[in-house]
Amino acid sequence: xxxxxxxxxxxxxxxxxxxxxxxxxxxxxxxxxxxxxxxxxxxxxxxxxxxxxxxxxxxxxxxxxxxxxxxxxxxxxxxxxxxxxxxxxxxxxxxxxxxxxxxxxxxxxxxxxxxxxxxxxxxxxxxxxxxxxxxxxxxxxxxxxxxxxxxxxxxxxxxxxxxxxxxxxxxxxxxxxxxxxxxxxxxxxxxxxxxxxxxxxxxxxxxxxxxxxxxxxxxxxxxxxxxxxxxxxxxxxxxxxxxxxxxxxxxxxxxxxxxxxxxxxxxxxxxxxxxxxxxxxxxxxxxxxxxxxxxxxxxxxxxxxxxxxxxxxxxxxxxxxxxx
Amino acid sequence: xxxxxxxxxxxxxxxxxxxxxxxxxxxxxxxxxxxxxxxxxxxxxxxxxxxxxxxxxxxxxxxxxxxxxxxxxxxxxxxxxxxxxxxxxxxxxxxxxxxxxxxxxxxxxxxxxxxxxxxxxxxxxxxxxxxxxxxxxxxxxxxxxxxxxxxxxxxxxxxxxxxxxxxxxxxxxxxxxxxxxxxxxxxxxxxxxxxxxxxxxxxxxxxxxxxxxxxxxxxxxxxxxxxxxxxxxxxxxxxxxxxxxxxxxxxxxxxxxxxxxxxxxxxxxxxxxxxxxxxxxxxxxxxxxxxxxxxxxxxxxxxxxxxxxxxxxxxxxxxxxxxxxxxxxxxxxxxxxxxxxxxxxxxxxxxxxxxxxxxxxxxxxxxxxxxxxxxxxxxxxxxxxxxxxxxxxxxxxxxxxxxxxxxxxxxxxxxxxxxxxxxxxxxxxxxxxxxxxxxxxxxxxxxxxxxxxxxxxxxxxxxxxxxxxxxxxxxxxxxxxxxxxxxxxxxxxxxx
Numbered sequence: 001x002x003x004x005x006x007x008x009x010x011x012x013x014x015x016x017x018x019x020x021x022x023x024x025x026x027x028x029x030x031x032x033x034x035x036x037x038x039x040x041x042x043x044x045x046x047x048x049x050x051x052x053x054x055x056x057x058x059x060x061x062x063x064x065x066x067x068x069x070x071x072x073x074x075x076x077x078x079x080x081x082x083x084x085x086x087x088x089x090x091x092x093x094x095x096x097x098x099x100x101x102x103x104x105x106x107x108x109x110x111x112x113x114x115x116x117x118x119x120x121x122x123x124x125x126x127x128x129x130x131x132x133x134x135x136x137x138x139x140x141x142x143x144x145x146x147x148x149x150x151x152x153x154x155x156x157x158x159x160x161x162x163x164x165x166x167x168x169x170x171x172x173x174x175x176x177x178x179x180x181x182x183x184x185x186x187x188x189x190x191x192x193x194x195x196x197x198x199x200x201x202x203x204x205x206x207x208x209x210x211x212x213x214x215x216x217x218x219x220x221x222x223x224x225x226x227x228x229x230x231x232x233x234x235x236x237x238x239x240x241x242x243x244x245x246x247x248x249x250x251x252x253x254x255x256x257x258x259x260x261x262x263x264x265x266x267x268x269x270x271x272x273x274x275x276x277x278x279x280x281x282x283x284x285x286x287x288x289x290x291x292x293x294x295x296x297x298x299x300x301x302x303x304x305x306x307x308x309x310x311x312x313x314x315x316x317x318x319x320x321x322x323x324x
Numbered sequence: 325x326x327x328x329x330x331x332x333x334x335x336x337x338x339x340x341x342x343x344x345x346x347x348x349x350x351x352x353x354x355x356x357x358x359x360x361x362x363x364x365x366x367x368x369x370x371x372x373x374x375x376x377x378x379x380x381x382x383x384x385x386x387x388x389x390x391x392x393x394x395x396x397x398x399x400x401x402x403x404x405x406x407x408x409x410x411x412x413x414x415x416x417x418x419x420x421x422x423x424x425x426x427x428x429x430x431x432x433x434x435x436x437x438x439x440x441x442x443x444x445x446x447x448x449x450x451x452x453x454x455x456x457x458x459x460x461x462x463x464x465x466x467x468x469x470x471x472x473x474x475x476x477x478x479x480x481x482x483x484x485x486x487x488x489x490x491x492x493x494x495x496x497x498x499x500x501x502x503x504x505x506x507x508x509x510x511x512x513x514x515x516x517x518x519x520x521x522x523x524x525x526x527x528x529x530x531x532x533x534x535x536x537x538x539x540x541x542x543x544x545x546x547x548x549x550x551x552x553x554x555x556x557x558x559x560x561x562x563x564x565x566x567x568x569x570x571x572x573x574x575x576x577x578x579x580x581x582x583x584x585x586x587x588x589x590x591x592x593x594x595x596x597x598x599x600x601x602x603x604x605x606x607x608x609x610x611x612x613x614x615x616x617x618x619x620x621x622x623x624x625x626x627x628x629x630x631x632x633x634x635x636x637x638x639x640x641x642x643x644x645x646x647x648x649x650x651x652x653x654x655x656x657x658x659x660x661x662x663x664x665x666x667x668x669x670x671x672x673x674x675x676x677x678x679x680x681x682x683x684x685x686x687x688x689x690x691x692x693x694x695x696x697x698x699x700x701x702x703x704x705x706x707x708x709x710x711x712x713x714x715x716x717x718x719x720x721x722x723x724x725x726x727x728x729x730x731x732x733x734x735x736x737x738x739x740x741x742x743x744x745x746x747x748x749x750x751x752x753x754x755x756x757x758x759x760x761x762x763x764x765x766x767x768x769x770x771x772x773x774x775x776x777x778x779x780x781x782x783x784x785x786x787x788x789x790x791x792x793x794x795x796x797x798x799x800x801x802x803x804x805x806x807x808x809x810x811x812x813x814x815x816x817x818x819x820x
Contacts, residue, residue: 194686201683204672211630211669212683212734213655271674 014316015264015280022284026291033294040173044241046286047179048073048234050279052253053260054186055230057278058223060261061190063203063270064123064130066224068137069231069257072115073250075145077235080108081154081245084161101161109232115141116228120221138254145247155244165241175237182233186226187275199223203270259306260285263313284309325349326371326402326483326514331380333366335721340366342538343380348483348531353505353515355525355546357558358535358753364518365723367535368485371516372404373397403481405472405489413461418443420460421475446474451500462590464617466493473501483514488751490524494615494779495814502528520753522551534558555754572789574605577643578773579627579742584637586619586626586797596622597635597797604742609764609774611788613781615817619797620777621664624744627775628661629654642741655684658741662731662748666724670731673720677701677712680719680730685737704733709759725756732760736767743767744775749783761787781810793817 027034052069059066084104088097099107115137122133167174190196198219201209210216234253239245264281266273288309292302328346332339341363348354358364369375371382373391381388384400391397411420418440427435427442443456452470460468469489476484490498505515505528519525525532526546533543534557541557586597597619604610614620626635629648639646641657648654651661663669671680681704682697701715708729712722719727728748735743748764749757764787768774778784784791791808793801793816801816 192691194688194690194692197679197683197686197692200675200679201672204674205668207669208672209683211628211651211661211663213652214683215650215652215688218688271672 014320015277015284015313018313019280019284019287022287022291026287026294030291030294033291038290038294040176042286042290043176043283044173045290046282047173047175048237049253049256049260049285050179050282051182051230051234051237052257053264053278053282054183054275055227056254056257056261057264057266057273057275058186058190058199059130059227060258060266060268061199061203061270061273062220062223063206063268064220064223065258065268066116066119066134066227067131067254068115068119068134068141069227069234070250070253070255071138071141071145072112072228072231073235073238073253074246074248075115075141075148075235076108076112076232077239077245077249078145078149078154078247079111080104080232080236081157081239082148083107084157085154101158101164104161105164105236108236109229112232112235113225113229116231117221117225119228120224123224124217124220142251145249149245149247151247153244153246157240157243157245161240162243163240165237165239165243175241178233178237182230183275183279190275195219195222200271203272205271256282256285259310263310265313265317267317281313325383325385326516327383327386328367328371329381329383331367331370331378331382333363333370333375333378340538341370341378344535344538344540345543346533346540347543348514348516350482350514351509351512352530353509353517353528355529355532356516356518356535357525357532357554362535362558362753363538364535365487368404368487368516368518371397371485372402398479398481401480401482402485403476403479403483404485404487405469405476406487409468409472411460411468411471414459416457416459417454417463417471418456420471421446421456421478425479442478443474446477450474450477450504451497466497466617469493470497470501473504477504477508481513483516484508485516485518487518488520489517490519490521496615498524520751520757522554522754525554526551558754572607574608574789576606577603578606578641579604579775580640581627582638582640584623584626584635584639586622586631586635589634595797597626600637600797600799602792602799602802604773604775606741606773607768607771608789609768609776609787611784611791612775612777612794613779613784613791613813613817614794615779617796618794618817620794621746622797623794624661624746624775624777627654628659628744655738655740660684660735660738660740660743662735662743662745664746664750666727666731670734671719671727674718676716676718677705677710677722677730678715681715681733681737684734700737701733704729704736708733708763725752728752728760729756732763740772742773742775744777746777747779748776749778749780757783781813784808784813785810 032038052073056066056069083099084101087099119134119137122128123130164174169177190199198209198214201212201214202216202219206216235250238249260281261278262268262281263284264273264277264279266277285306288306289302292305297305326348328344330343330345331341332343333341344363344367356364366375370378373394373396376392382390389400391400412423421443422439427439429435440456447454447456450470450473452467452474454463454467460471463471473489490501493501508515517529529546531543532546532549532554534541534554536558580603582601584597584600585595588594588596600623612620612623625631626637627639627648629650632649646657648657667673672683678697678701681701698715704710705712705715710726710729712726719730722730749760752760764774764776776784776787785808789805791803791805791813792799793813795817803812
């Protein structure tokens, strides 16, 4: 059989093949890699990035970018933990509102969404480039996190909450379930709904989309809102895994998230890409991190290697486009 | 002499060129004729080094050459004026002209003054009246085209390829261009000229080559052939465009525009559109003719809700007063707008045909119905004769004429009451043109009302029941089909 690298099937599943080779390579070098404990562990670690990155994919598909997801994750994590532990106290009214685990999580997600909507509002209302608007939010949300936590972690959030990050259901870690559900929802949105089609259209040609009667601003608002909410989901996962909200949680997570999106084949200029690609991208980064740790590579080298992988992914992608 | 020997080029699934042969002679205008999709644009891309993979040979003055990029072709003296404009909107006219060959002062800095002076000089030669400092994005399409021509002239190329250079030009500008071409001929330059306008080719071209479906059909001297003969070779059958000479009676008013004004956000003193009022009846084709800059496009844009902040007007759609704040409002009122530039405004090129066609008909919130969209697209592909392997073909892989048909299909899915079309056949071959004409007539016969903007008088005359002539942002005249003719339209269109 004549297999060429230009075969469409191979092109389509290129990142999957890369992932496979990567796994093979690591498992040859370390016998700890292919153990179920390790693999579940990897998936559990990846789930946070997966949640953030599927939201990021929608943004990038629209030719936008969201630099604030790491900070939104930090802030919503802190608020979630704070509400759970201390509730809300209104001293003037002598009122105390306690939060259940579900209540705290929903509150965190709503706040994440609100922050994302604020991003979207600034971007659409004032025609500010997404890079700048979300860069501002990156600083704002991190600052608010520090103010809220006073720089001190909020810990001991109870076993019920801890279950979300550490528990198992049907033999699969809970965070994996949660990220899987998020992925399925967003895959559905992008492939099966008009909303998803509009995202691709806006990313491909915003003016043509506008002239076709698409409410560009509404779609953009929604997408940034979703990205913020997904960051909050990531925040909940991180916090419950550690049973503690760290003030600097999620720092520079936006970069891993963008990396996952790009490795997964989504074009930063919008219009081209898939959510499943991003998931594979996130898994590649996770496996790479894990492998480098198992192989005892120094953390400094880990960063270098990760950077090179991102570059390679984008270069291969570019070359493919040219061959078209 | 530039020669092409047995050039073939294949794209996935389509053979675009099949052993094509050409000879282009110096000091002559060598016309290439062919329908959209015949392979003309592909051929030009090969000649200018944009496509590097092909079979066959290109010979320049007897020597085989192969360009591995555009720069190499330029260095060999081949310049091209593209059908789709290739200027950078954010840069000034001069910066665009000298892009990649900037003039420097002795200190190695940009010699802006000298470049602007040079630009001014060349503009005078081609009678383009713009300030060299103007940003390209401020220019209308016609002016941008002239800038492209200036750019090619500036490079002192020996071989100038022109791909539909006049499709966006007014008659005066075309005359200008032809004068320049005559001049270039005398200087011994080789001109390769692609145009769908027959009268123009007979005026300026010496030789012709006809392409059809990627094959060289015939080549020879223009004076030894006739228009009908060439058309027959291009399309494989005879086509005639006839003037519409009688008009039917239209009773029901569907669109009334009253006192429409559009101010220029960059220049408060001059309005882009001034006190425009007219009425469109059900089933009527209303032609709007005017020269470049007359405000035709702006008029359609304003009605479609694209200038809500700079416009004042009262319009009635179906007897109801309304104001369109955005295109969506207009679409909901039963309007559709086939825009002039299919690449930047009409299509999402990276999406497939089906996705583009269904885009206008999607609900804001809802599920996609791929089976339905696919069926609808296949229906349009068949009805409009869109040349494509399937409805999943990306629009960027279609030829200009087929892209235009997709734009049309996209708007027809909304089942509009009022179809506005801005230069619907710009850069399209005669066969596709006729198909679109027949479609427009058919739509009107089925009681759709059509606003047709065109700078081609034969097109306006062939289709319109009534014709408005615009100049300098105002309506200057109105004719019934039976009383209109080329002279009258032109006379009314000239600015005072």
